[in-house]
Amino acid sequence: MSEPATTVPAPESTPSVVIHIGASSVSMLIAETNEEGCHIPIDILEQPAPLARDIFRHGEITSETIERIVTILSGFADTARENGIRLDAASRAVATNIIIEATNHERFLNRIRIACGLAIAPIDDGEMTRLIYLKTRRRLKDMPAMQHPRALVIHVGPGNTRALFFEESAITRYTSYRMGAHRTREAIEGSHNGGAAMLRVIRESGSANLTQLRFDYLDARLDALVLIGYEIQQVASFLTDTKGISSRKLLRRLARQASEMSELELVQHFQIDYQTAEALVPALEINLAIAESLGSESLHIPSSDYERGLLLDLLVSSNLTDSLDQEVLRSARILSSRYQSDPSHGEHVGRISLHLFEQLQALHGMGQHDALLLHVAAILHEVGTYVSPRAHHKHSEYIILNSEIFGLDRRDVTIIALVSRYHRHSGPKLDHPIYAALDTADRILVSKLAAILRVADALERTHAQRVRDIIVSLDNSRLKLRLPGVTDVAVERLAMQGKGDLFAEVFGLDVFIEDPA
Numbered sequence: 001m002s003e004p005a006t007t008v009p010a011p012e013s014t015p016s017v018v019i020h021i022g023a024s025s026v027s028m029l030i031a032e033t034n035e036e037g038c039h040i041p042i043d044i045l046e047q048p049a050p051l052a053r054d055i056f057r058h059g060e061i062t063s064e065t066i067e068r069i070v071t072i073l074s075g076f077a078d079t080a081r082e083n084g085i086r087l088d089a090a091s092r093a094v095a096t097n098i099i100i101e102a103t104n105h106e107r108f109l110n111r112i113r114i115a116c117g118l119a120i121a122p123i124d125d126g127e128m129t130r131l132i133y134l135k136t137r138r139r140l141k142d143m144p145a146m147q148h149p150r151a152l153v154i155h156v157g158p159g160n161t162r163a164l165f166f167e168e169s170a171i172t173r174y175t176s177y178r179m180g181a182h183r184t185r186e187a188i189e190g191s192h193n194g195g196a197a198m199l200r201v202i203r204e205s206g207s208a209n210l211t212q213l214r215f216d217y218l219d220a221r222l223d224a225l226v227l228i229g230y231e232i233q234q235v236a237s238f239l240t241d242t243k244g245i246s247s248r249k250l251l252r253r254l255a256r257q258a259s260e261m262s263e264l265e266l267v268q269h270f271q272i273d274y275q276t277a278e279a280l281v282p283a284l285e286i287n288l289a290i291a292e293s294l295g296s297e298s299l300h301i302p303s304s305d306y307e308r309g310l311l312l313d314l315l316v317s318s319n320l321t322d323s324l325d326q327e328v329l330r331s332a333r334i335l336s337s338r339y340q341s342d343p344s345h346g347e348h349v350g351r352i353s354l355h356l357f358e359q360l361q362a363l364h365g366m367g368q369h370d371a372l373l374l375h376v377a378a379i380l381h382e383v384g385t386y387v388s389p390r391a392h393h394k395h396s397e398y399i400i401l402n403s404e405i406f407g408l409d410r411r412d413v414t415i416i417a418l419v420s421r422y423h424r425h426s427g428p429k430l431d432h433p434i435y436a437a438l439d440t441a442d443r444i445l446v447s448k449l450a451a452i453l454r455v456a457d458a459l460e461r462t463h464a465q466r467v468r469d470i471i472v473s474l475d476n477s478r479l480k481l482r483l484p485g486v487t488d489v490a491v492e493r494l495a496m497q498g499k500g501d502l503f504a505e506v507f508g509l510d511v512f513i514e515d516p517a
Helices: 051-058 063-082 097-101 105-116 125-142 181-187 195-205 207-216 230-234 248-259 263-270 274-294 306-314 322-338 343-359 368-380 392-401 410-421 440-459 490-499 501-507
Strands: 016-021 025-033 039-048 092-095 150-156 161-167 170-177 224-228 245-247 298-300 471-474 478-482 510-513
Touching: 016 063, 016 306, 025 063, 025 306, 039 063, 039 274, 039 306, 051 063, 051 097, 051 181, 051 274, 063 105, 097 105, 097 125, 125 150, 125 161, 125 170, 125 224, 125 306, 125 322, 150 274, 161 207, 170 207, 170 322, 181 195, 181 274, 195 207, 195 248, 195 274, 207 274, 224 230, 224 274, 230 274, 230 306, 245 248, 248 274, 263 274, 322 343, 322 368, 343 368, 343 440, 368 392, 368 410, 368 440, 392 410, 410 440, 440 490, 440 501, 490 501, 490 510, 501 510
Parallel strands: 016 092, 150 224, 224 298, 478 510
Antiparallel strands: 016 025, 025 039, 150 161, 161 170, 245 298, 471 478
């Protein structure tokens, strides 16, 4: 099944380029955008490169691999020029998220910038989940498995495995595990085993992660298990029928067959490159182990070209707004519910925070993604009461830092955790290690968002949703708030005395609640 074209609004039909330095290959897509806003591929190039092998075997990218990738990109530049495109004007140029595990990743990225004029951005965990979301959402209509009420999508990547649980086409759970095809391949390299012994070592290597995954979805009633990933989709034609359906029995048989082949035999039999062949058996066995852990007999594996779909999605993933934001907020609400936080309070503080954010746009100068982080922080700022009401702001920080929020990377989660921490008591300080570890721009962002959250939380001091409307005005030294419908503002004024201080420090404006009209 071929990947459908990806539709996005486009003002003109100029060629776009996306480059992906992946775990085992470097690829480039050149696409035109038609009048309907669909990206139509003109040319797709892919060349193997052992990036993941270097990272997981040596902890760094070897000079040979660096120069091979530079050579590949130089060749891609020639092809782009033939299409009238400069490679340094590529729409997206990204690298697999495992690259940050290489001790010399900065030297690698600098070498490419100097040699090819390309600024490569590593894909973060947040975008990786967005890409999986895009791939899955595209399958909602044309893949029968995604039409089931409850479908679990498993993505075994080069270094990590991610699980997205869909209920009625909405994500209700997201987890990730430090268990991937290439990471496992290098972990078992020294065993020199083949056949059944190799499969057993793969299982043992991932046993802790498999146990955790089984526990995480113990209560989930699955109607369908969908397996995606570069390696398994490369061999989908050996596993599935015309509808993309396979079984544990077929996957077990193929994993056993592949484990008994040499790398040369894998390359010849499955028509794959050597880098993919190295990770194929771990990918198959990890997927099989997950299916067995969950008790799923029927498996659904898309037969589409994984890399082609990824390249198309990279053109649009950074432009996702409303649909993805709703999934992020859904994930935050599920986390809030898990820790029994007062949902009406969190939601109301969120509404007030966003209202203030919008009304004060000219003052703070933050963007849409920052507003999303503020909204999530508002929903989660009191989850720490699950541990103890005392010092619950610190408990909130800890819980959030150690949780997964779908669609957000670790930077985002860290900012949310800190903003939640600073909703009460002390504001940000450089002797707080996690705050101090941020760069200057992110420390300023935390201070701005926390200042707004504190004002919003003060206006919801009663937990009774008394404040329904806020009229905002500014003068030279004050942020003035009028609260229509609130006849006595004594409680809010008292709360603001303890929470308006950070706003004054950050924005230079005292917060003043006006007398009722």
